[in-house]
Amino acid sequence: MVTCEYMRKMADYNRWMNEKVYAAASRLPAQELTAERGAFFGSVMGTLNHLMVADLIWLKRFTRLPTANTALDGLQGIETPTALDQPLYQDFARLREQRVWLDGVIVAWANALQAEHLEHVLEYANTRGDRFRKRFAGLAMHFFNHQTHHRGQVTTLLSQAGVDVGETDLRALLADET
Known part of the structure; x- marks a missing residue:
């Protein structure tokens, strides 16, 4: 079951891992x-x-959910990408800068969520125009799982290029119990 605590931990994990991945990637030349x-x-x-x-x-x-919080307000001026491979920024430094900003938005958004928000149903269309109605809690799980999936690919690509990302397990963010 998805909880607000889960969402917050995954937002923290997302930010932590992106910092590590971008730091590792910054050690490669642009052509690499x-x-x-x-x-x-x-x-x-x-x-x-x-x-x-x-x-x-x-x-x-x-943002279209009735419980969308103000943390997502900063997205209003940003156009929704129309293709999954749509280039957003041509240089790594700009992409990294925007990633840091977006991760801050995600953390603030997750911190503002309340349990009743997780039960809402979102109607949306994918980039091909297929329509869906899904419970937000499940979509939130997908949101974070998708990040982990593709970051895993990036860590493999970096490893193949000779760059070690270091610890990547969520376990590293879990507090030790006394």
Whole structure:
């Protein structure tokens, strides 16, 4: 069962991992970041871009929930991407800057959620126009799982390029019990 505590922990994990992944990726030259590596979205940069695109698409959908909180207000001036591989920023530094900002939005959004928000049903269309009606709690699980899935691909691409991301397990963020 999805809880607000789960959402907050996953938002923290998302931010922590993105900081680690971007720090690791910054050790590669620009041509290595954009080199075709056979991943779903081609390169390290392509995969990081896809994560930003997907996060924006989902968060913009979440703004339509009746319980959307003010943490998502900063997305109002941002157009919703129309393709999963739509390039958002041409240079890594700008993508990283926007990632830091978006992760702050995600943390603030998760911190403002209340239990009753998780029960709402969201009606939306995917980028192909297919229509769905899904409970927000399940979509929130997908939102965070999708991030983990593609960051796993990025850590593999970085490892293949000789860059170690370090600890990636959520377990590292869990407090020790006394």
